Amino acid sequence: MADVQPLRALHYDLHVVGPLDGVVAPPYDVIDPEQRARLAARSPHNVVNVDLPEAPLGGDPYEEAARVLRHWRDQGAVVRDQEPAMWALRQDYTGPDGRHLVRKGFFARVRVEDYGPGRIRPHERTHPGPKEDRLRLTRATKANLSPIFSLYDDPSGAAWKALEAQVEGDPWGEATDADGTVNRVWRVADPAALARVTLALKDVELLIADGHHRYETARVYAEEIGGEGDHRYVLMCLVALQDPGLTIFPTHRLLSNLKDPATQERLGAFLKDTFTVEELPSTDELRPPDGEGPLTMGYLDGHFKKPFRLTLKDQAIADAALAGFPEPYRRLDTAVLEALVLKGVLGMTEDDISHLNGLGYSRTDEEALDLVVGGQYDAAFFLRSSPVSQVQEIAAAGVNMPPKSTFFFPKVPTGLLFHPLG
Numbered sequence: 552m553a554d555v556q557p558l559r560a561l562h563y564d565l566h567v568v569g570p571l572d573g574v575v576a577p578p579y580d581v582i583d584p585e586q587r588a589r590l591a592a593r594s595p596h597n598v599v600n601v602d603l604p605e606a607p608l609g610g611d612p613y614e615e616a617a618r619v620l621r622h623w624r625d626q627g628a629v630v631r632d633q634e635p636a637m638w639a640l641r642q643d644y645t646g647p648d649g650r651h652l653v654r655k656g657f658f659a660r661v662r663v664e665d666y667g668p669g670r671i672r673p674h675e676r677t678h679p680g681p682k683e684d685r686l687r688l689t690r691a692t693k694a695n696l697s698p699i700f701s702l703y704d705d706p707s708g709a710a711w712k713a714l715e716a717q718v719e720g721d722p723w724g725e726a727t728d729a730d731g732t733v734n735r736v737w738r739v740a741d742p743a744a745l746a747r748v749t750l751a752l753k754d755v756e757l758l759i760a761d762g763h764h765r766y767e768t769a770r771v772y773a774e775e776i777g778g779e780g781d782h783r784y785v786l787m788c789l790v791a792l793q794d795p796g797l798t799i800f801p802t803h804r805l806l807s808n809l810k811d812p813a814t815q816e817r818l819g820a821f822l823k824d825t826f827t828v829e830e831l832p833s834t835d836e837l838r839p840p841d842g843e844g845p846l847t848m849g850y851l852d853g854h855f856k857k858p859f860r861l862t863l864k865d866q867a868i869a870d871a872a873l874a875g876f877p878e879p880y881r882r883l884d885t886a887v888l889e890a891l892v893l894k895g896v897l898g899m900t901e902d903d904i905s906h907l908n909g910l911g912y913s914r915t916d917e918e919a920l921d922l923v924v925g926g927q928y929d930a931a932f933f934l935r936s937s938p939v940s941q942v943q944e945i946a947a948a949g950v951n952m953p954p955k956s957t958f959f960f961p962k963v964p965t966g967l968l969f970h971p972l973g
Contacts, residue, residue: 553670553703553757554662556784557635557745561694561969563724567628568596571724575734575966578697578761579603580681596628598966602696604688613691620692631971636740637748638968639718640788644732644961647800647915654796654961655711657739657748658698660784660970661757663766663773671701671757671766672946676954685768695769695786695970699762700963702939703755705791713747714739724967732961736968757789758946760959772972786970788963792939799942801838801934802955803919804888805911806897809929814897815854818930821896822850825868826861834858837933838916845869846887849933853923861932863887877948879941884934885956892932904954912955 568574573594576582579602582590590599601623604616623629638658645651664670688696703710714737722735739745759766769785776782790797809815822828831837837849837858845863863869866882872890873881880886893899893910904910911928913919919931937957945952 552754553664553752555659555749555752555755555757555787555789556661557637557740557749558658558660558784558786558970559632559635560638560658561624561629561631561971563596563966564627564630565724567626568594571726571734571736571967574598575726575728575964576602577728578962578965580764581962596623598696601692602688602965613687616688617691617693620694629969632738632740634740635745636738637714637745638723639714639737639739640963640967641718641722641735642732642796642961643735644730644796646798646960650798652796652798654790654794654798656788656790656794656963657710657714658786658788658968659748660781661701661787661789663769663783663785665770668947668949669756671759673759673763673766674942674946674952675763675956676951681764682768682771685765686771689768689772689972690775693782693971693973695765695972697762697765697965698786698788698963698967699766699769700760700959701757701762701787701789702760702792702797703752703757703789704793705751705755706793708791708793709751710748710789711791711794713744713751717741717744726964726967728961728964730961734964734967752789757787758792758943760790760942760957761962776973780973781970782972784970786968792943797939798960799936799939800914800958800960801884801936802958803838803913803916803934804885804893804932805913805919805922805928806909806930806932807911807928808909809852815852818892818896821892822861825864825891827864829860829862831858831860834920836860837920837931839933839935841936841938843882846884847935848884848888850930851920851923851933852930853926853928856924877945877950879944879948880950880952883937883941883945883952883956885937885953888932888934889953914958 601616604612606612606615717739718737850859869887
C-alpha cells in the first residue's frame with residue numbers, strides 16, 4: 552500500500568512576496584521561453600526562477616536555482632512549517648469542452664517505492680531527457696519543487712470529507728492561472744483530521760496521472776542518498792478517482808516528414824485499406840465524439856486540407872498489431888494509432904517517438920488545425936479522450952500507455968508549496 556503522510560512544507564510567506572498569483576507557474580514542461588519571461592517579470596520570487604532556471608553569463612542553471620532558493624529562505628520569502636500538515640486544494644475551472652467544474656484534492660508527502668500492484672502505478676511511458684534535467688535540479692536544490700499529480704480510489708469520499716470542515720473559511724492563498732482556473736489552498740494541521748485522512752488512505756494504490764518523470768527522478772535520488780529521511784518521500788497532489796471534477800482530454804498527434812510523394816502515397820493507401828474514410832463537412836468536426844468502439848479519429852493533411860473521419864474497419868486489425876498486449880490496451884486509441892500508423896506504415900522507432908523525430912503533440916483542436924494549415928506540420932490525427940476507467944484498466948494490466956495519451960485538466964500549479972529533502 553502507498554505510504555501517505557502530512558509534511559513540513561516549504562512555502563512562500565505571502566506577507567513578503569505578495570499575492571500567490573505573482574509567484575506560481577504552470578508545470579515546467581508546458582512553459583515556452585516567451586511564457587517563462589512573462590512569469591519571471593511578474594515577481595522576482597516567481598517559481599520559474601528555481602523550477603526552470605536560467606543562469607546569468609552562461610553558468611550552471613541548476614546551481615543558480617539552488618542559490619536563488621537559498622536566498623529566498625535567507626530573506627524569509629520562503630519559510631518552512633514547524634509542524635506537519637496537509638494542504639487542501641480546490642480548483643474551479645472551465646474545461647476545453649466549455650463545462651464549468653470543480654476538482655478537489657490535497658497535498659501530502661508519499662514514500663517513494665518501486666512501481667507495483669498495491670503501491671504506486673504509472674500509466675504512461677517516459678522520455679530520458681526530462682528525467683536527467685529533473686535529477687540535476689533535485690540534486691542542486693535538495694527539494695521537490697513541483698508536485699506529482701496522482702489518483703486514489705475512494706468511493707465513499709472519506710479522505711476529502713476529513714478535510715472538508717477545515718476548508719470552509721478563507722484560504723491560505725489563491726491564484727488564478729492563464730486558463731482562468733482559480734486555485735485555492737488551505738493548510739490543514741488539525742491532528743484529528745490528518746489522522747482520518749491517513750486512515751482513509753491506508754490501503755490505497757496510487758496511479759500517477761501527471762509527473763512520471765518527476766516520480767522516477769525521486770526514486771533515483773532516494774537511492775543515491777540512501778538511508779532514511781525526507782529524501783525517501785516525494786510531494787504529491789492526490790485526487791480521488793471518483794471526484795466529479797476529474798476530467799481527461801485528448802492530445803492530438805502531429806506528423807512531419809511526409810512531403811515525399813512516395814510516403815504520402817503509402818500512407819494514403821494504408822488509411823483507405825484500414826479505415827472507413829468519411830469526408831466531413833467542416834473542420835469543426837475533426838475531433839470525434841468520445842465513446843467506446845473501434846479507433847475513430849479526425850484526419851487533416853497539409854496538402855488537401857480537407858477534414859476526414861477515419862474509423863477502424865475491424866478491431867481484429869488492432870488485436871493483430873498489438874498481439875501479446877492485454878485486451879484493454881488493444882482498445883486504447885493512442886496505442887492502436889502508434890502500432891498501425893506511427894510504427895507501422897510510417898516505420899517510426901521508439902527513439903523517433905521519444906525524441907519527437909517527425910512527431911508532435913497538440914492539446915487543442917484549434918492549435919492542431921493551425922499547425923497543419925500553417926505548414927508547420929504535414930498532417931494531424933485528432934483523437935478522442937480516454938475515460939478514467941480505461942486508464943485504470945490499463946495500469947492494472949501492468950502496461951504503460953504511449954507518451955501523451957492523457958491530458959488531465961487543469962494542471963496542478965508549481966509554487967503552491969515545496970517539499971524539502973534534506
